[in-house]
Amino acid sequence: MTIKFGMITNPANDILEEINSILKLGFDYAELGIEMPGGSPEVVHRNSHKIRNLVKEFKFPPLAHTAWWIDFGGGYDLVREVWIREANKSIDAAELLGIKKINFHLYSIGLVEEYKPYHKLIVDNIVKSLREVARYANSKNIMVMLENSNQQKKSVVDIKDYKFVIDSVPNLKVHLDIGHAFIENGMDGIKDYIFMFKNKLEHIHMHDNHGKWDEHLPLGKGKINFEQTAKWLKQIGYDKTITFEVFTSKKDAKDSMIKFRKMLS
Template sequence: MHVGVSIGPYLDRIETIPDAFEYVEIGLGEGEQPIGEINVNSVSERLHKRNLDVTVHLPYYQPLATAVDTIDSATLSYIDSVLETASALGATTAVAHPTRRGIAPSSEQFHEQLRSLVEIGHTHDVTVCFETTGYAGDLALDRVGATIDDVDGAICLDIGYAYLEAGVSGIRTLLTQYGDIVEHLHVHDGRHRGDTHIPVGSGDVAMADIGSLLQEFVPEATATIEVFTDDAAHLTDSRQRFIELIEDVDSQ
């Protein structure tokens, strides 16, 4: 399993990423790293020097789908530009929050907007993975699989959010039914009191139980350590703890 680390919009952290990681996940676009300020050649060279691949997180402040066609068209046009930049950096995976405003999750308008985003990704040779962020108020975990399968998309399983929303059983159900389209993981711990994106092993998430499910259903998925800190020791320790969970399953 390839394991990377999230650096958000902070490109200055590329040079400080521990050698244990294989790629970085960069936040691009509105509220993150503005695409107009990115020197693609420079960033690509810096990544190459560190032997790092790249994945991107698409902007999430603007909902992907609304009740206004003009807004939705503009959103797709903007994300097209973001994905073009992502592709130029060498990314083949992009994470998106399946957000909406003013429309039902079952509406054809919502599904069509997600489907269009998937197709735009294909034009740039980028797989768009929709994240399981129901705990944060987006599409509920029990809807994610059917919705993303309907639009021919892929899923990013956010382990911390999914556990806090629906426990191990909810994650097992998703992987059992839709594990074939789960291609990317976000790995962080969390606490029922509301803390998220904390180091692996420091919260309430049943990582050992989840680790066995990941190895059974999605052993080829890529995994981003999404711990919100620039402390290299915390990031490396989180990676090691996660890897040990997978290796423990392999040795059983």
């Protein structure tokens, strides 16, 4: 098995056009943003046949990505329940497309400095919500992965919270965003996530930044040492998927993919 390289659809655009351009760029698979407006569950339902046929042209099956701002941690229970229902709707859309892996993010509007005293309540709510969501997805044979947050170390949420959630939710797998780990704690952050979660690591997002905020730059335009990252991934024998989440342009995403493939070989 070797690593598969993919690109993510931009949910602001038409989903079919997005998939088509990823296909033309020669990626191994597409990560589909099941996100409003361009990739909302309703849009997926309306276009499911066309999407299914199009993704068959890739060498490897698609993955599903949901909106980063789905809030499983909020203290308003009715709102939290509706987020779970929205998440389940996204899982239904993924099922319709035959997708087997879907991600959610370690995010809550409550995970900010101002709400520090409620940190435990918020993280516990995230666990409670994800248990329901993972159970629902698993009943449809779909795996749920959790993407790590893009906050700096001094903020509220960190790798310890991430580990707590991963350890507390049955069958929840790891989706490591390399850029986010770098913002949290530099190269040590990337190393810690790779080695701490190597047994549950299912998927990776890759892009560059300067360590302050989530710039989603091409590889080499920020401060991340990708040569070192490639070495660590080889050390753990990583052989799954890497999506190039470079937002400057599609060509930049492709160039980043070629660059990283060279680093791995």
